[in-house]
Amino acid sequence: MRTFNVAERRNRLARRHFLACDTAAESITTIASALVGLHSSDPATPYLSLWARRPGFSVADLNDALYETRSLVKHLAMRRTVWVVDVADLPAVQAAASERVAGAEQRRLIADVAKAGVADDGHEWLTRASAAVLAHLDEHGPTSSSALRAALPALAGTYDPAPGKPYGGPTHLAPRALIVLGAQGHILRGPNEGGWTSSRPKWATASSWLGEVGTPMTAEPAQAALIRTWLHTFGPATGEDIRWWFGSTKTAVRKALSEIGAVDVDLHGTPGYVLPDDLEPEPECEPWGALLPGLDVTTMGWYQRDWYLGEHRGQVFDNYGNAGPTAWWEGRIVGGWYQNAAAEVQLQLLEDPGQDARSVLEKRARELTEWLDGVRVPPRFPSPLVKASNAGR
Numbered sequence: 001m002r003t004f005n006v007a008e009r010r011n012r013l014a015r016r017h018f019l020a021c022d023t024a025a026e027s028i029t030t031i032a033s034a035l036v037g038l039h040s041s042d043p044a045t046p047y048l049s050l051w052a053r054r055p056g057f058s059v060a061d062l063n064d065a066l067y068e069t070r071s072l073v074k075h076l077a078m079r080r081t082v083w084v085v086d087v088a089d090l091p092a093v094q095a096a097a098s099e100r101v102a103g104a105e106q107r108r109l110i111a112d113v114a115k116a117g118v119a120d121d122g123h124e125w126l127t128r129a130s131a132a133v134l135a136h137l138d139e140h141g142p143t144s145s146s147a148l149r150a151a152l153p154a155l156a157g158t159y160d161p162a163p164g165k166p167y168g169g170p171t172h173l174a175p176r177a178l179i180v181l182g183a184q185g186h187i188l189r190g191p192n193e194g195g196w197t198s199s200r201p202k203w204a205t206a207s208s209w210l211g212e213v214g215t216p217m218t219a220e221p222a223q224a225a226l227i228r229t230w231l232h233t234f235g236p237a238t239g240e241d242i243r244w245w246f247g248s249t250k251t252a253v254r255k256a257l258s259e260i261g262a263v264d265v266d267l268h269g270t271p272g273y274v275l276p277d278d279l280e281p282e283p284e285c286e287p288w289g290a291l292l293p294g295l296d297v298t299t300m301g302w303y304q305r306d307w308y309l310g311e312h313r314g315q316v317f318d319n320y321g322n323a324g325p326t327a328w329w330e331g332r333i334v335g336g337w338y339q340n341a342a343a344e345v346q347l348q349l350l351e352d353p354g355q356d357a358r359s360v361l362e363k364r365a366r367e368l369t370e371w372l373d374g375v376r377v378p379p380r381f382p383s384p385l386v387k388a389s390n391a392g393r
Contacts (some may be wrong), residue, residue, distance in 0.1 A: 002279050003266040004236050006307045010089035010331025011282040013308065017298045018053040019328070020288035028054060028061055029071045029086050037083035037093070039295040040074055042380035043192075043199040046084045051371060059196045067191055074189040074201070075102055076182055079247040082189075089229075091214040094185045095222035097246060101267045102183035109176045118173065120155035129177045134186060134205060142190040142202035142209075149174040166390050178203055197377050223252055226257040228275065234301050236265050236274040244303035270309070289360040290328040291337050291345070291368055294379035294386075299323040299333070308332045312350050315385045324383025329357040335336045337365060338389040343376050345369045348376060348385050 014020035016032050028050050032038050038046040050057045065072040066084070073090065077083050077097040085093050110122030119125035132154035137143060149155050155174040162168030181187045182203070190204035206213070208345045217225075227242060234241070253283040262273040299316070300323055302308075309316065312333055317323050327335040327347055327386055334357070335349035349358070379386060 001264060001266050002273070002274070003268075005268050007331075008282050008308055009236065009267070011284055012235075013331050014285045014288055015282070017301075019290045019298070021283075021285040026054070028057070028065055032084055033086035033089055034229070034233050035297050036089070036226055036233070037077065037085040037297065037331040039297050039300060040082045040084045042293070042295050043194075044197045044377040045293045045295045047196050048377065049296050051368070052290050052292050052296075063196065072208065076179065078245065080104075087210060087213055089226075090185075090210075091217045092164070092225045095217040095219050096226050097248075098185060099182050099219065100247065102180060102185075105176070105180045106181055109173070109180055112159045113157065113173060114178075115280065116173075118159070119138070125157070126177060126180065128179055129174075130186070133178065133181060133203075136185065137187065137203060137205045137208070142204040144193060144200065144202050145175050145178055148178070148203065167211055178324035187325055197375065220252075220255065220259070223248065224256040227253070227256045228260045231260070231262065231273065231275050232278060235278065236272045237302060238267065238270060238272045241271075241302045241304055242273070245301070270304070285330075287330055287356060289330075289357060289364060291361070291364045292326045292328060293377070294324045294381060294383070295322060296326070299326050299351055315350055316383050318381055318383055320381070322381035322383075324379050324381065324386045327361050329353040329361065334361075336383065336385040337368075338386050339369075339372075339376055339378075343369070343372060343374050346389070348389060350385070 015023055016036065018026060031050065031053055035082060038049050038224065040046050047059055047062055066074065071087055072084050075085055075090065075093060075098060077085065097286050106126065110126055113119050113122035113125045128176055132152045133148060136148060136152060149172060155177060157173040158170040159173055160168050161171055177283050178187065180278045182189065185206055187203045188209050189201035189205050190209050191202045192200060193202060194200035205255055229342050230245065231237065239250065239253055243250055257273055261276045263276050263279065265272050265274050307332060310332060316326055316333060316336060325337045326333050327337055327349065334351050335347060337347050340346050345368045347361055347365055
């Protein structure tokens with residue numbers, strides 16, 4: 001049985017995640033596709049993720065891909081997370097992940113509509129609301145959530161997400177109906193009315209925004225296709241890593257692994273999988289460092305993270321499993337970063353990686369400060385490390 005040690009896994013991470021080893025010339029669409037998407041729950045994350053991977057990247061590059069050429073699109077998919085995905089991958093993402101999310105969101109919304117007394121039949125309410133939204137978008141083009149709610153009586157209604165709690169109270173149902181329609185693939189997040197660090201999308205019908213997008217897929221072939229791509233980039237990995245990343249079931253993962261012919265391997269003492277044609281040793285990279293944003297796809301990439309996270313989980317991740325900004329040295333997390341009151345990027349090293357590492361990371365911090373040019377990007381889910389920096393100011 002092929003054995004992968006920690007050092008080889010870190011070499012693979014460097015090269016296949018476009019963080020080192022002369023891989024940074026790839027287009028942003030190629031990067032997004034190879035990673036099976038870029039996290040976008042925090043609007044700034046995909047921009048900072050691409051800055052870390054592609055020299056010369058600018059905000060305009062991603063804006064152009066999202067809103068002009070439309071080679072990339074934001075979509076709710078794996079683990080009910082918003083992702084930036086390659087449009088060519090959208091049929092597989094829709095069938096493998098988004099449909100599952102849509103089903104769960106639809107069931108909860110239907111139940112809450114009835115529970116709140118908005119309608120006796122929650123399914124009928126959602127059917128009417130969905131038809132009204134699609135008709136409006138067909139006639140008027142991309143429209144914001146607030147404008148749709150104001151224009152369409154069928155979207156009227158509120159519910160209380162947390163009765164009796166301080167954070168509860170009347171909450172509009174309309175955004176949830178749009179989330180269901182989006183997860184179903186009927187509508188997409190179109191033009192963003194906010195800046196790159198905020199999310200104020202106008203919704204558009206999928207057909208008007210993208211036209212025809214490939215051949216629709218069914219769940220099992222789509223899961224196999226995406227897991228094959230994912231395993232090339234993130235593998236070798238455990239079955240639990242794959243199941244968690246896709247938000248799938250053990251049965252579905254086992255079936256997909258069998259379909260793609262994945263090979264059993266030893267991950268420094270733990271059972272794992274790799275593609276059958278991907279067993280050759282991974283060449284070493286030159287020493288490298290990186291600054292990644294909160295929720296970056298690499299930091300969040302595996303369920304079992306000790307091989308690159310070490311003892312820093314409690315400082316880098318919050319109690320809900322959200323990662324803050326991180327500093328990496330040769331395939332492992334050695335700390336984090338934040339912006340001070342002057343919007344300068346400051347390192348927060350949790351260990352001493354050595355003088356060479358500190359020099360590289362300090363240089364990256366200066367480069368990121370210059371690139372941000374005074375823009376502040378507080379992480380949406382600040383880690384304990386980030387909170388400590390705020391408390392010390």
